[in-house]
Amino acid sequence: MARSRAARLSDIDEAALALPEVTRDPPSGGRPSFQVRGKTFAFARGPRKDAVDPETGQPYEDVLAFSCTAEDKESMVSDPDSPWFTTPHWNGYNAVLLLERDIGRLTAQEIREVVTDAWLAKAPKRLATELLGEP
Template identity: 80%
Template sequence: MFRPRPATLRDIEEAALALPEVTREPEAGGRPAFQVRGASFVFARGPRKDAYDPQTGVLYEDVLAFRCTAEDKQAMVSDPHSPWFTTPHWNGYNAVLLLERDLGRLTAAEIREVVTDAWLVRAPKRLAKAWLAGDEGQSG
């Protein structure tokens, strides 16, 4: 029986860098942020007081943020079994959070879809439209 491969950080990087006009900040090493024309769509966050383990109170050090639509955010965080979450600090901000340690709860295909959707939210409309049409060379 075929079992889908669990997602890894490498899947995020490969998915992001396969999209048009994406840069990785910093270029190598460190916790990444992926941008399209300077707009971040997937990025790693350092520890912050709004994201902590509810059992221990210890700040999460492995938070990843993915831009999304408001509708997608609601759907992703509403399932109590989902690895996606948000915090009060992110209320009104169209992004979902994921702990790196929970990446394996998603498949490689699922994380590629979320990365692509995040890019589509942040990419300039013409670039996104051209890419969706399979003609990224005409992005202007």
């Protein structure tokens, strides 16, 4: 099987909007937030003092957040070569962070999987079951 191409920001939109009952705010353009039945599962976060560039000391302006399970979070952030990270502010919260500039370190398939898993973490059980085709 061929390796999936490098991920692009547009892959997040495409993956999220392909899932059931997803809304995007703003509806187009801008730095988005995605919800399923009013629950946010992925969003572009504004600069905060808890996520700073170690070289400049300035807050990152391109942080993306994705909901996940506690197990997935541990796995995703434990690899030192992973683009996924967390900050003390996110301790106890099931989400991982990614810098927009690092999205190309992932494949389009990996982004689709992370977005789908984020959706599954917030979607109502019945809706998730329908997507997965499980009884």
